[in-house]
Amino acid sequence: MIHEVDAAMRALVEQRAIANDEVEVVFDAPTREWSGRRNSPTIDIYLYDIREDMRRRERGLLNEYGDPDSSEASRVIARHLPPRHFKLSYLITAWTQRPEDEHRLLSELLSCFLRYDALPQELLGGELAALQLPVPVTVALPPPEDRAFADVWSALGGELRPSIDVVVSAPVDTGQHWAAGAPVQEPARINIAGRNGWPAQESYGGSRPRSEPPRDTARVSMRRRRGRRKP
Structure with a gap:
């Protein structure tokens, strides 16, 4: 699931945020050593935190029905647990030779993410697309009380830079499915x-x-x- 969100984030940035093909999009940790090796305009989408979105957890079981084009369309053939949602927190930064160019890239990124309440369905792939559920996105919200952005930069060993915090709440299939019993054909x-x-x-x-x-x-x-x- 994480790599599918990464692919959707890359496609969103490359296709709908920046029009300059010379800007590279990477997912590296923005450490001091990494920044010293960088020599071209770069947008870094760094995944720094993964935790479950408890507000979206559901209880109970969901029914799975037969082929809608057959006579078993209304028959329950299996049951499964609802998908769980996990928040993927990304620290997005721009790296160029001049601060003005970095601010321009950050402005384009911010405008792009504000246009979408969820990742576009046409950019999703794999199991993330098969679930056919929205993938909500929040942009630049205040950090949780137990975590500050300065702490993230301190852990990376680098200097504090302007950044955009983007959180994606992605659904994940638990894989827990149970087949339903045969229907009752006559009264007991x-x-x-x-x-x-x-x-x-x-x-x-x-x-x-x-x-x-x-x-x-x-x-x-x-x-x-x-x-x-x-x-």
Whole structure:
């Protein structure tokens, strides 16, 4: 899934954000050593954090139905867990010889990402496209309380630079599927043992027997009389 999001991010930047073919798009960690080797205009899309999006987690099971063009279109053939969503956080930076050119590239990137609430479906591939679910994108939101962008740059060993934080919430199939049982073709048959010499009866679908032996009304009335209390 991660490599499919990477491919969609690259296509979005190259096709709809920048018009200059001389700008290279990479996914390297922007460390001090890496920046010293860079010698051409570059946009770096660095993936620095992966965590589950708990707000999008669903419970229960989802039904899978048969071929819609067949008679089994309404029959449940399997069940599976809902997909889980994971937030992929990208630190996007521009690297050129002049700060003005870097700011121009960042402005084009920001305008591009603001046009989309989700990654375009035509740019998705593989299992990410097979799920047919939206892939939401958030741009330049404040960082979580447990993480600051300065801490990311400190961990990379580089100097703090202007950047755009883009978070992609991508669905992932859990792979947990269960086949459904065969449909019921006829009502269940229950045999009820006979009593007092009467033959056994059959009940369908849990209904009462078609006939019952006569009740001993004398014994019933005697039990009722014994249960009454004298005034």
